[in-house]
Amino acid sequence: MEEDEAGIHARGVTRSFGPVQALRGLDLTVPYGQVTALVGANGAGKTTLLLILATLLAPDAGEIRVAGYDLRTHPREARAELGWMPDTFGVYDQLTVAEYLQFFADAYGLNPREGGDRVLELLTRVHLVEMWHQPVHVLSRGQKQRLGLARALVHRPKVLLLDEPASGLDPRSRVELRDLVRSLAAEGAAVLISSHILSELEEIADRFVLVDQGATAGEYETSVLRAEARGLWRAHALEEEPLVEALNSREAPYRRQRTGGLDIGPLTEPEAAALLGELVAEGVRIFSYAPVGGALESVYLAMTEDRT
Ligand SMILES: Nc1ncnc2c1ncn2[C@@H]1O[C@H](COP(=O)(O)OP(=O)(O)OP(=O)(O)O)[C@@H](O)[C@H]1O
Ligand SMILES: [Mg+2]
The missing domain is CATH 3.30.70.870 (Elongation Factor G (Translational Gtpase), domain 3)
Structure with missing residues (x-):
């Protein structure tokens, strides 16, 4: 089936903020089982695109399918299949780390037993088990990033959107993030990741999409890029x-x-x-x-x- 060919299929996406044209007809394909990197200068439109794909911002025009669902007609179904890690972490000061994840497990409709197991599994995976009873606001920046990643994974999404996930992470956490992202792709997820740390992306990503002033400037396979660069x-x-x-x-x-x-x-x-x-x-x-x-x-x- 054509819709199922890729985790994300976007064509001609445009979005303006007043006079600023953040996206001007961007095309993007993110296959399952691979990590695709979104690379571009500050202000190129990466975060705008990721917000649109996460159904948190409406595009002015364009055709977008996430996990086979048209975002205009089936945003709920798409949302159930996608995990989103924003570049900045929202504030939920009153909740503990475990309550925070449990909240999202509930929101995604996991039953309480399943949700509890999943919360523990994810806290272990991002090395925050010892912090489970701490209020979210005491976490360091890097710990918040890791909690944000755990949150994005709660419902086992098929499509993963990560906006600069490595920012604020210490060297060990970066290596662990890389391994985690690779293993999610190996399990079949379609992963889209934006970052400015090119050397690091080169080790994570199978493909690169270069974004320049709101449009796709090029798509490359990492292996081809290595051989030709x-x-x-x-x-x-x-x-x-x-x-x-x-x-x-x-x-x-x-x-x-x-x-x-x-x-x-x-x-x-x-x-x-x-x-x-x-x-x-x-x-x-x-x-x-x-x-x-x-x-x-x-x-x-x-x-x-x-x-x-
Ligand atoms: N809510 C908004 N209101 C007005 N302008 C915005 C808004 N969001 C983004 N923009 C503008 O759209 C353009 C693209 O911004 P975006 O955040 O998508 O860039 P980016 O590629 O993520 O950059 P960075 O690498 O710095 O994160 C910029 O010119 C920015 O100023
Ligand atoms: Mg950004």
Whole structure:
């Protein structure tokens, strides 16, 4: 069935706030079983789009299906299938952590027994079990983020919308978030995630959608992006002179780094691999060779270069 092809199918979405055109005909597809990243500058329209997909904001125009349901005609059904984690956490000062999740379990119609089990399971999953009896307002920013994620998962949604979920998380929580998001996709969910931390997204996302001034500027598969992107490769050799000579003889572009090492390139992954093979074959004693930044970062920077 055509409606079931993807978790989210959006075409020609527009939305203005007075004179500001936040979305100007945006297209987006978010397949099941994959993580799709929404990338774009501040003000590009990511949060506006996510609010519309979460049925919390009406679009001016456009055709949107979430979990197969048309948002205009079946918003309730769509809402039952989607989980939403906002970029800022609402205030529910009076509730404890457990009551807060229980409230959402009730709202989604889980029976009390099932809801209780689910609350405990989720608190364990986001490492907040010990905080269960604390009022929500005492949680730190990162703990609130994790509670927000648990809330988004209460009803086992098929479609997950995450607006900058990693912001405010400590390094361990980020790794755990990444693993959790990956496992939800592996279980079949369609995940849409916005973030500015490109290197991190590269490890989570199967696909990238670049949003520029309210419209889709490009869609990429992460694996293709990695293979095609040109980036710099930082090389360290036990003796620098042979490395410099080998690069000069090939007229390979490079720059000396203040912190030591040479940045070679821009090169694609296959080019970088071929060069490394040659250098080592010539006896250059390279002990470290790694991309500077990520593939996504170099593509993103190249695409937004002419911004004034
Ligand atoms: N409620 C609102 N009223 C007026 N203008 C708004 C409103 N919400 C968003 N905008 C405007 O719409 C545009 C898109 O904003 P949006 O929050 O969607 O961007 P974003 O891509 O999420 O940015 P960021 O990366 O900073 O989170 C901006 O120009 C913003 O000022
Ligand atoms: Mg935003």
